[in-house]
Amino acid sequence: MHDDRRLVEERLARMLTTRIAPAKYAGTVALEVEVWHVPDEPVPVAEALAADFEPFAVGQRWGAPWSTSWFRVRGGIPDEWRGKRVEAVIDLGFTRTQAGFQAEALAHDLDGRPIKGIAPFNDHVPLTGDTVGLLIEAAANPDVLAGGMQPTPMGDKETAGKDPLYVFTAADVCLLDEDVWHLRTDIEVLSQLMHELSTSDPRRHEILRALERALDAIDVADISGTAAAARTELTEVLARPAHASAHTLSAVGHAHIDSAWLWPQRETIRKTARTFATATALAQEYPEFVFACSQAQQYAWIKQHQPVIFERIAAAVKSGQWAPVGGMWVESDANLPGGEALARQLVHGKRFFLDEFGYECEEVWLPDSFGYTAAFPQLARLAGARWFLTQKMSWNQTNKMPHHTFWWEGIDGTRVFTHLPPVDTYNSEFSGKEMAYAVSNYLEKGRGTTSLVPFGYGDGGGGPTREMLERARRLKDLEGSAKVVIEKPHEFFEKALAEYPDAPVWSGEMYLELHRATYTSQARTKAGNRRSEHLLREAELWAATAAVGGDYEYPYEAFDRLWKVVLLHQFHDILPGSSIAWVHKEAEAKYAAVAAELNAITNSAQTSLAGAGQETVVFNTSPRARLEVVDDVVTSVPASGAALVSSVDAARIEVTDRSLDNGLVKVLLDDNGLLTSVVTNGREVLAGPGNLLQLHPDLPNFWDAWDIDAHYRRRHTDLTDVDSIKVLRAGAAEGAIEIVRSFGSSRITQVISVRAGSRRVDVETEIDWHESEKILKAAFPIDVHADRSTAEIQFGHVHRPTHTNTSWDAARFEIYAHRWVHVAEQGYGVAVINDSTYGHDISRTSDDSGTTTTTVRLSLVRAPRCPDPHADQGKHVMTYALLPDATIADAVAEGYALNLPVRRVTGASAPASLITVDSDAVTVEAVKLADDQSGDVVVRLYEALGGRATGVLKTSFPVSSATVTDLLERPLSNTEVTPEGIPVKLRPFQILTLRLTSS
Numbered sequence: 001m002h003d004d005r006r007l008v009e010e011r012l013a014r015m016l017t018t019r020i021a022p023a024k025y026a027g028t029v030a031l032e033v034e035v036w037h038v039p040d041e042p043v044p045v046a047e048a049l050a051a052d053f054e055p056f057a058v059g060q061r062w063g064a065p066w067s068t069s070w071f072r073v074r075g076g077i078p079d080e081w082r083g084k085r086v087e088a089v090i091d092l093g094f095t096r097t098q099a100g101f102q103a104e105a106l107a108h109d110l111d112g113r114p115i116k117g118i119a120p121f122n123d124h125v126p127l128t129g130d131t132v133g134l135l136i137e138a139a140a141n142p143d144v145l146a147g148g149m150q151p152t153p154m155g156d157k158e159t160a161g162k163d164p165l166y167v168f169t170a171a172d173v174c175l176l177d178e179d180v181w182h183l184r185t186d187i188e189v190l191s192q193l194m195h196e197l198s199t200s201d202p203r204r205h206e207i208l209r210a211l212e213r214a215l216d217a218i219d220v221a222d223i224s225g226t227a228a229a230a231r232t233e234l235t236e237v238l239a240r241p242a243h244a245s246a247h248t249l250s251a252v253g254h255a256h257i258d259s260a261w262l263w264p265q266r267e268t269i270r271k272t273a274r275t276f277a278t279a280t281a282l283a284q285e286y287p288e289f290v291f292a293c294s295q296a297q298q299y300a301w302i303k304q305h306q307p308v309i310f311e312r313i314a315a316a317v318k319s320g321q322w323a324p325v326g327g328m329w330v331e332s333d334a335n336l337p338g339g340e341a342l343a344r345q346l347v348h349g350k351r352f353f354l355d356e357f358g359y360e361c362e363e364v365w366l367p368d369s370f371g372y373t374a375a376f377p378q379l380a381r382l383a384g385a386r387w388f389l390t391q392k393m394s395w396n397q398t399n400k401m402p403h404h405t406f407w408w409e410g411i412d413g414t415r416v417f418t419h420l421p422p423v424d425t426y427n428s429e430f431s432g433k434e435m436a437y438a439v440s441n442y443l444e445k446g447r448g449t450t451s452l453v454p455f456g457y458g459d460g461g462g463g464p465t466r467e468m469l470e471r472a473r474r475l476k477d478l479e480g481s482a483k484v485v486i487e488k489p490h491e492f493f494e495k496a497l498a499e500y501p502d503a504p505v506w507s508g509e510m511y512l513e514l515h516r517a518t519y520t521s522q523a524r525t526k527a528g529n530r531r532s533e534h535l536l537r538e539a540e541l542w543a544a545t546a547a548v549g550g551d552y553e554y555p556y557e558a559f560d561r562l563w564k565v566v567l568l569h570q571f572h573d574i575l576p577g578s579s580i581a582w583v584h585k586e587a588e589a590k591y592a593a594v595a596a597e598l599n600a601i602t603n604s605a606q607t608s609l610a611g612a613g614q615e616t617v618v619f620n621t622s623p624r625a626r627l628e629v630v631d632d633v634v635t636s637v638p639a640s641g642a643a644l645v646s647s648v649d650a651a652r653i654e655v656t657d658r659s660l661d662n663g664l665v666k667v668l669l670d671d672n673g674l675l676t677s678v679v680t681n682g683r684e685v686l687a688g689p690g691n692l693l694q695l696h697p698d699l700p701n702f703w704d705a706w707d708i709d710a711h712y713r714r715r716h717t718d719l720t721d722v723d724s725i726k727v728l729r730a731g732a733a734e735g736a737i738e739i740v741r742s743f744g745s746s747r748i749t750q751v752i753s754v755r756a757g758s759r760r761v762d763v764e765t766e767i768d769w770h771e772s773e774k775i776l777k778a779a780f781p782i783d784v785h786a787d788r789s790t791a792e793i794q795f796g797h798v799h800r801p802t803h804t805n806t807s808w809d810a811a812r813f814e815i816y817a818h819r820w821v822h823v824a825e826q827g828y829g830v831a832v833i834n835d836s837t838y839g840h841d842i843s844r845t846s847d848d849s850g851t852t853t854t855t856v857r858l859s860l861v862r863a864p865r866c867p868d869p870h871a872d873q874g875k876h877v878m879t880y881a882l883l884p885d886a887t888i889a890d891a892v893a894e895g896y897a898l899n900l901p902v903r904r905v906t907g908a909s910a911p912a913s914l915i916t917v918d919s920d921a922v923t924v925e926a927v928k929l930a931d932d933q934s935g936d937v938v939v940r941l942y943e944a945l946g947g948r949a950t951g952v953l954k955t956s957f958p959v960s961s962a963t964v965t966d967l968l969e970r971p972l973s974n975t976e977v978t979p980e981g982i983p984v985k986l987r988p989f990q991i992l993t994l995r996l997t998s999s
Contacts, residue, residue: 005199008212012191015215020184023223026177031075031088031132033058033171038068042270044305045112048135062093062168063103063140065160066267071136072110073171077127085176087124092138093166094120100460101145101262103166105138106274114309116281117274121457122465124174126281132173139270140165144262144580144867149704151869155262155580179227185467186234187211189474192432193481203480210237240479247439247449247482249423250492251472252323253279253291254454255463256368256426257298259330260583261573262867263460271461272298273306279463280312283321286469288486291316292454294326294365296352297568303356317357323488324353327361327385332570334369334376335816336519336526336838338533339794339991340926340940341570342375343967344563346383350968351931362490363387364416367426367454369572370706371512375794377410378991383967387493388416389452394424396513398811402504404443404451405496409507411796412943412989417497418506421452428455430471430484439482448500452492453484509798515576516814517700517708519839520775520859522577522584522868523876527836528591529575532566534899535598538621540928541640542605544937545914547929548957548998552608554929555601562594578705581868602903609642610907616645617907621900623917623924624893627757628902632731634756637902640924641913645904653756655735657727660752662735665759665884667752672720673739675752680759680884685830687845687853688781690882691763693719693741693748694857698775704864705871708839710813712775719743729753745770760833760883760894767876769861777857780832780882781845785825786854789842790888791817792895795925795942796989797888802844802854814841814859819895822888823854831883831891832856835898889920892944912956915939919951922984930969930995937996938969943986953994954981960999969995 034053048070056062062069077086092103097120105118107125110133115125118136125134142154142165153159190207197204214230255275259268279291293299303310316322328349337345346364353359364380366372367390380388388408393401401420408418423438434453442451455472456464475484520526540559546552569587573579610617618630620637627634627648634648651663660667668677675690696716700707722741728751729736736753751764767776788799802823804810816838822831823842832840839859846852858880864871883894914937915927926940937957943949962982964972975994976983986992 005208008208011215012187012211015218016184016187016191019220019223020180020187023180024177024184025089025174026224027078027081027175028172029075029078030058031073031171031173033168034072035062036070038070042068042137042266045108045135045137048137049112056168058168058171060168061164061166063138063164063166064162065140065142065154065165066157067140069138069140071138071171073132073134073136075132075173077130077132077173081175082130085178086127087174087176088127088132088134089124089170089172089174090118090136091123091169092118093169094123096120097143098460099457099462100271101143103138103140104271104274105136106270106277108135108137109133110135114273114277114306117278117462119274119457119462122278122462127173139267141263141267149702149866151865152867153869155867156582177224177227179231180224182470183227183231185470185474186231186238187214189432189471190234190237193478196432196436197480201480207237210234238474238478241477242479242481242483247442247451249435249438249453249482249484250450250495251453251455251484251486252489253282253289253464254426254456254458255279255293255461256458257295257461258459258573259295259297259568259571261459261579263580264582264586268298269301269305272302273309275461275463276302276309276313279322280309280316282464282466282469283316285466289464289469290321290323290486290488291464292323292325292365292489294324294328295330296328296349297330297564299352299356314357317359323490324357324359324361325363325489326365327353327383328364329564329567330571331366331369332567333518333572333575334366334372336529336575337570337794338818339375339942340537341533341567342379342794343940345567345570346379346385347967348564348567350383360384363389363493365389365489367391370515370518370576372510373793374411374509374798375796377408377416378412378414378795378989379967380416381414382991382993386417387490388418389489390510391421391424391426392512393420393510398513398807402443403506405448405500406503407505408510409505411508411793411798412987412991415505417493417503419452419493419496421454423451423453426454427458428453430455430468430475435475435482444500448496450492450496450499452489511812513811515703515706516839517862517864518576518578518706519814519816520577520837520862521705521864521871523837523861523872523878525569525575525577525584525587526838527876527878528588529566529570530836530899532591532594535595535602536563536566537926538900539598539601539605540926541621541914542602542609542619544927544929545911546605546608548914548937549911550608552605556929556933558597558601562597565590565594576706577871579867581870584868603905606903606905607907609911610905611909613906613908615907615909616904617910618643618645619903619905622893622896624896626893626897629733629755630902630904632733634733638913638916640915640927642910644910648757651756652732653730653735653754655727655730655737657725657737660735660737660754662754662756662758664757665754665761667754667761669725669737669752673722673725673741674720678761678882678884683828683885684783685882685884686781687783690780691750691752692779694777694779695719695743695771696775696777697773698862698864699773704866705868708775708814713813732756759885760881762879762881764879765860765877767861769863769872769874769876771863773863773865775862776860778860778880779855779857781853781855782823782830783853784823784828784830785852786823786844790822791815791840792820792891793818795991796944797946802842814839816840819899820891821856822886822891823856829886831886831894832858832880833883833891833895833898834858834878834880836878837880888945892923914956916954917941917951917984918954919949921945921947921949922951922986932969935998937998939994939996940991941984941986941994942991943989946988948988949986951984952981953984955996958999959996961997963995965993965995967993969993971995
């Protein structure tokens with residue numbers, strides 16, 4: 001037979017795009033359109049119902065960036081269409097690019113009840129009755145990245161301009177030609193499958209000839225009248241069952257909606273409404289449809305702003321067509337939030353789904369976060385989760401993850417069953433290419449037979465469409481394809497675990513080899529997060545102490561509300577710094593408001609505890625006792641406790657404009673203000689100039705705010721020029737030297753200080769930053785031979801190689817840490833501590849003699865230009881510190897100390913510590929009252945040093961019972977209470993939550 005395959009395929013492509021697809025509607029009648037342009041921010045539907053509308057014509061321009069217009073469309077339905085499938089079709093001026101990144105709308109009836117969303121590829125609204133009457137809330141959202149990774153003013157309403165973005169293209173009532181519509185889907189599914197099959201596969205040619213026969217059956221002058229006959233020609237090839245060994249794709253509807261990114265939070269609220277309305281409408285049309293949706297925050301928004309849609313969601317959950325997933329308040333970043341914050345993400349998320357739907361989420365669902373902390377397996381299991389899902393690791397630049405289904409082992413040894421969908425997207429459309437790729441890419445062949453496919457338009461929402469569900473029906477059991485079954489995620493996980501219980505183990509963090517700049521971008525947002533986390537810790541501790549010890553009223557509602565604000569801003573495009581300017585300006589304002597309220601709570605509680613008097617009472621929130629300088633007096637303050645100011649013997653500080661010496665550490669500076677020597681116990685710490693500021697060009701290959709690419713290291717400028725050096729403080733207990741530098745358009749003021757009784761050398765830094773596409777680093781060459789670095793993460797720490805032996809090691813050229821990093825050789829270590837930054841790089845240098853030293857650099861600030869063209873510009877305030885002769889325990893203690901400065905109030909006495917533990921390894925992370933408002937005290941502990949630990953937890957109040965709980969404070973087991981306290985025994989990095997009931 002002659003090979004005419006190419007000719008048939010070309011004929012098919014033209015017929016499908018130019019004849020069949022355009023024949024979708026058998027008839028069209030224009031609707032009458034009126035408009036009301038909202039003067040400013042979006043308004044509720046009730047206000048639109050009462051507004052004055054004016055005539056509007058199809059073809060008119062509308063929609064300044066970020067504006068809202070309400071369109072009222074009305075008309076009649078032809079008599080001959082009654083009883084048939086009739087729908088309104090609204091085209092706001094859509095481009096054919098992805099849904100969620102341009103204009104979109106929510107259709108209501110004329111009583112204001114929401115119907116469904118309107119978006120590209122989903123522009124219809126089903127109609128019933130004799131007339132058409134719709135009220136459409138249309139959002140003129142700009143496509144911020146339409147021009148690629150270029151600076152754009154579109155990310156801020158103040159700079160985006162007022163020119164209309166869109167041309168209103170259509171408002172019609174249409175008669176759907178179901179034969180033509182189904183024929184199009186038949187052809188698309190078969191054609192896409194055909195193209196993925198080998199040209200040597202007989203099935204490919206059988207499909208080709210069936211499609212050819214279908215084309216022959218079509219009269220191009222009467223597509224509608226011949227579509228049914230064409231479909232008949234495809235019946236047999238569509239009916240052939242999949243191979244017995246075909247891979248099974250467990251599919252679930254999905255609409256990843258970024259809680260903020262290229263749009264502000266107020267727009268996310270509306271995106272969720274549109275998407276959720278569409279999903280609940282699809283559930284009524286397709287009984288097999290299941291929609292999985294994460295992020296309790298988004299449900300809470302819908303409950304508040306769209307109660308009708310929320311009722312539909314609740315009904316769909318009850319019927320089994322809606323699956324709440326993830327059990328987190330938002331899909332947070334999974335590297336930067338503190339340990340307690342990640343715990344609260346799970347607590348607030350799971351509790352919302354339990355309270356609202358009686359639904360227990362069994363999985364952590366984070367398809368798009370930028371890497372995953374090794375603390376997550378334990379946190380997930382402690383929250384009652386059994387599974388973990390992500391897709392993002394498929395984005396690795398260098399190394400491919402070796403598994404798609406595996407056990408993920410955390411730093412404490414806890415394992416959670418984990419799946420990375422081999423389809424490599426959370427926005428599947430059921431294309432033939434996606435289906436074939438999911439199978440060919442699957443790494444567990446021969447052991448596993450199933451993988452998960454989240455389908456639906458995402459990132460900007462939109463979700464599944466009816467066309468996707470029609471494709472899924474045809475792919476359920478089709479020869480040559482994987483088998484598609486729509487089901488809930490937990491059903492997939494149950495089957496995957498049952499067939500692969502001995503799946504391989506991945507131990508430690510899942511480090512994403514991409515988006516490393518998210519550890520640094522938008523430094524003020526990151527500082528706001530860090531400080532909010534610690535302010536919450538302080539306020540909870542002292543409010544609990546005051547409530548247990550007196551008549552102070554614990555502010556349950558305030559803590560619930562404030563935690564949720566902080567958790568929201570840990571979303572994986574807010575905290576990482578990858579959102580538009582609007583988002584980050586709002587975040588900074590929110591953090592300021594959170595700080596003001598928490599400071600007021602803490603001050604109120606501490607004032608209540610101190611009582612009336614004239615003494616200075618010093619409060620220490622850190623779980624470690626400390627020496628602190630107060631009014632130039634060295635004072636000892638107990639862990640999680642308070643003390644009156646009283647002098648402790650310590651050497652007097654010696655200060656010149658080039659040196660600081662407190663008897664424990666001696667610091668020398670040169671004429672450029674660089675550290676030339678830091679000596680403790682006779683040992684020099686530095687291997688070169690310390691606190692050397694280095695400025696690098698920073699233009700990544702593509703993702704400006706997200707990425708720092710390895711090539712940045714090849715060029716830099718050492719900032720050694722100095723404007724001034726002077727002694728700033730020369731007290732008995734504290735000495736400080738101020739160094740001012742100017743470069744480019746920027747200015748840095750640093751205060752290097754030491755305190756009596758401490759080896760810590762602080763560098764208080766204020767940066768007035770006005771650079772572009774640069775990154776600023778602070779370097780400390782340290783005279784230790786370290787083959788690995790240690791970095792604090794949530795509830796523990798991880799070790800990472802300082803060498804580049806493997807491609808996995810080399811890919812970690814930028815790493816994140818929380819409050820500290822530590823480098824050491826046998827018997828001696830040095831920590832670098834910070835109060836707000838996360839990005840670091842750590843490397844080794846050897847000289848000709850073989851002497852190897854280790855350089856620790858902190859990433860202080862960047863200047864990307866997209867999506868926020870003014871990212872990081874302006875003032876930044878931070879402190880970092882060098883801690884010589886430091887063990888891991890020292891790093892833990894000083895990390896807490898720097899991030900939890902002591903507070904002081906005037907009062908009569910220092911209250912006793914509510915909770916104490918007699919072990920440096922057993923660390924108190926949170927003290928609070930139980931969420932059920934019973935008055936019980938909840939204490940969260942963890943082992944911080946990486947070894948086995950025992951200790952006794954003591955309280956200032958009588959305890960009648962102690963219960964081990966999960967993160968949600970649900971009982972797991974009872975534990976012993978002795979006259980000495982509560983014995984605690986922990987394995988390495990174990991997290992333990994205790995609920996204490998007072999007698």
